Amino acid sequence: MGRSFILASKDIKLLLRDKTALFWALVFPLMIAILFGSIFGGSNGTSAIKIALDDQDQSKQSMELAKRLASSDAVKITAPDKGVAAADAVRKGDLAAYVVIPKGYGEAASRFQYANGPAIQVGIDPSRKAEAGVLEGVVSEAAYKSMSEMFTQPADMHTTIAEGREKLKASKDPQDASTLKFLDALDSYLATPTSSSPNAASNFSFQGPKIESVTVKQEGAQPASPFEVTFPQAILWGLLGVMSTFAISMVRERNQGTLIRLRVSPLTFTQILGGKGLACFMACAGVMVALLAVGKLLFHIHLGSPLLLAMAIGSSAYCLVGIMLLLSVLGKTEPAVAGSSWGVMITMAMFGGGMIPVFVMPPWMQTASNFSPLKWTSVSLEGAIWRGYTFQEMLLPCGILVGVGLVAFIIGVRAVKASTQSAT
Amino acid sequence: MNVIGVDGLRKAFGKNVAVDGVSFEIQSGEIFGLLGPNGAGKSTTIGIMVGALDPDSGTVRISGKDPSDPQTRKLVGLAPQALAIYEELTAEENLRFFGGLYGLSSSNLNQRIDWSLDLAGLADRRKDLVRTFSGGMKRRLNIACALVHEPTVVFLDEPTVGVDPQSRNYIFDSVEKLRAQGTTILYTTHYMEEAQRLCDRIAIMDHGHILAIGTLDELIGKYGGDSLVIAELMSAPKDTSLFAGQIHDSTLRIPSATPFKEVARIAETGLEMSSLRVERPDLESVFLSLTGRSLRD
Numbered sequence: 279m280g281r282s283f284i285l286a287s288k289d290i291k292l293l294l295r296d297k298t299a300l301f302w303a304l305v306f307p308l309m310i311a312i313l314f315g316s317i318f319g320g321s322n323g324t325s326a327i328k329i330a331l332d333d334q335d336q337s338k339q340s341m342e343l344a345k346r347l348a349s350s351d352a353v354k355i356t357a358p359d360k361g362v363a364a365a366d367a368v369r370k371g372d373l374a375a376y377v378v379i380p381k382g383y384g385e386a387a388s389r390f391q392y393a394n395g396p397a398i399q400v401g402i403d404p405s406r407k408a409e410a411g412v413l414e415g416v417v418s419e420a421a422y423k424s425m426s427e428m429f430t431q432p433a434d435m436h437t438t439i440a441e442g443r444e445k446l447k448a449s450k451d452p453q454d455a456s457t458l459k460f461l462d463a464l465d466s467y468l469a470t471p472t473s474s475s476p477n478a479a480s481n482f483s484f485q486g487p488k489i490e491s492v493t494v495k496q497e498g499a500q501p502a503s504p505f506e507v508t509f510p511q512a513i514l515w516g517l518l519g520v521m522s523t524f525a526i527s528m529v530r531e532r533n534q535g536t537l538i539r540l541r542v543s544p545l546t547f548t549q550i551l552g553g554k555g556l557a558c559f560m561a562c563a564g565v566m567v568a569l570l571a572v573g574k575l576l577f578h579i580h581l582g583s584p585l586l587l588a589m590a591i592g593s594s595a596y597c598l599v600g601i602m603l604l605l606s607v608l609g610k611t612e613p614a615v616a617g618s619s620w621g622v623m624i625t626m627a628m629f630g631g632g633m634i635p636v637f638v639m640p641p642w643m644q645t646a647s648n649f650s651p652l653k654w655t656s657v658s659l660e661g662a663i664w665r666g667y668t669f670q671e672m673l674l675p676c677g678i679l680v681g682v683g684l685v686a687f688i689i690g691v692r693a694v695k696a697s698t699q700s701a702t
Numbered sequence: 703m704n705v706i707g708v709d710g711l712r713k714a715f716g717k718n719v720a721v722d723g724v725s726f727e728i729q730s731g732e733i734f735g736l737l738g739p740n741g742a743g744k745s746t747t748i749g750i751m752v753g754a755l756d757p758d759s760g761t762v763r764i765s766g767k768d769p770s771d772p773q774t775r776k777l778v779g780l781a782p783q784a785l786a787i788y789e790e791l792t793a794e795e796n797l798r799f800f801g802g803l804y805g806l807s808s809s810n811l812n813q814r815i816d817w818s819l820d821l822a823g824l825a826d827r828r829k830d831l832v833r834t835f836s837g838g839m840k841r842r843l844n845i846a847c848a849l850v851h852e853p854t855v856v857f858l859d860e861p862t863v864g865v866d867p868q869s870r871n872y873i874f875d876s877v878e879k880l881r882a883q884g885t886t887i888l889y890t891t892h893y894m895e896e897a898q899r900l901c902d903r904i905a906i907m908d909h910g911h912i913l914a915i916g917t918l919d920e921l922i923g924k925y926g927g928d929s930l931v932i933a934e935l936m937s938a939p940k941d942t943s944l945f946a947g948q949i950h951d952s953t954l955r956i957p958s959a960t961p962f963k964e965v966a967r968i969a970e971t972g973l974e975m976s977s978l979r980v981e982r983p984d985l986e987s988v989f990l991s992l993t994g995r996s997l998r999d
Contacts, residue, residue, distance in 0.1 A: 295790045539848075699756060
């Protein structure tokens, strides 16, 4: 292990003396985090908002509302995974929001007593302020459209009003009496539209459907600022810089002869690659820690549980070490490895949420993003920082990262060993 | 006593056979030269001998052990043909790094670093980044890094490629100091002058094969052919029968195993000469004789 540290400390020293590499690993990501954090203020993209819809009422009116929401281009209704509550799905970031049409909604709607009825609940991820506004607008619009639809069919409306009046007649509530008067006047108005306004006749003050916004959060899980979203995203770019630097350094060692000198030393090949991997691991972890420290100190981002953060950082760094080894054998020269590794990494970043957040991607891209290790890096970091993942919830992204890293490391060691046999 | 034994080495890269049936032995304290043109298979042979490349067949033994054994590797130092040093580290940092891999204690490592820097003539540049060095200084450091852990067997692969005469002489001096200490050295080169100056025995290698092995005198005696007496005459002789087939215009060229007898014979004829020289056969002649082409081709 001591010799691996000697190897690793040499690589870290070389990295620290490479100003270009340091720029791409630290400065550039920091610029991204600050720039996008400032510009977008944490709001998210423009594609359909993925929501879960829970129609607890199952009435004619609630189903009409659900139908209108489903037909909206602004939202996409998606069922949460089996066994996962809608709120949990939102909290974990699988869905942007959920909408609950509560029991009693249809009853209140049928009597035009929205004010007295239960409110439609909109549970929204706290980082998506812009989407929250859009979603409440979409729900309000759907509810009002459902209501106005009733007026376009007087016969159906008459039946609905009659049912409502029957129910209200039994009530002794003064508000119900007022509503009854309104319905009487409305019925007359529908029969003879030239008569006076039903509102004026009844002294009834009409109120539309109520929408109650529910913040989906756990303790400490809410991002305090947009920078809590942009810093994990920017970290991905820093990690790409580190991986590229180390992949290129691998081929440089091979071509300039230092690798053969290392192989002549009393180290096994696995020890040599282990040392390189240890340096890459330390650099990846260092970049993550440094960027998060800057985010914490200057932008007051909330870092969540240290244990979970360590899990995210450790598993991400481990995974990227394995991938770095694979990238290093994509070419025989430094320019070839630099070009091809950036090609692969840009693709991984594109699908992994490094360019645009995963949740605003088209569905096919979101599915494809599962194959990008960077997506799981992002998920684990966000889970630890502000999504409030539990230890159990962290196991999935961290487990995937460790698994991918292990497989990549094993294949990478073989590939690098094979590449060193091709020439002296 | 044999320190290195190579037997029947063969290594191919695809259809290209780089080393084919190479066998030789190197005695303790000997400087053994592997002489051949670029692409002859010298570096591949070294790669196999130091355990960095797996041979397709054949065996290598260093002090009777497998070179892939970590204990054996501690005995071995390699200065590859490429400059296998880190340009963004200082000379001292490079030596400390490579020495550290061999597990030297801190005080021993410091001593060895000082010794290596002195040998390479870089003591006054120890704190400078390697990228600020000249090509020759980098070559010397490349060799110093192979010696820092005090190996008993050293492989120097084309150690003077691309260096200035001053650095070349420095390297020659260093090699001779190592010889004086009893270090066994395998020295590859395609410069026959280096092999002639430094090596106790020389193996001529071409196209992956060892063509001949011996001391300089043995090789020349066996494969070098006759010496050549060359005389520039003041004027072309009227009677050329004494030197039939050996005179062209006013230049006399006489191949002979006894060149000084020929010089005496020319003097006896009374021909006036403007210059006279005797060319002894050298490794170039040996290579030409063995391959039909020049070493520099």
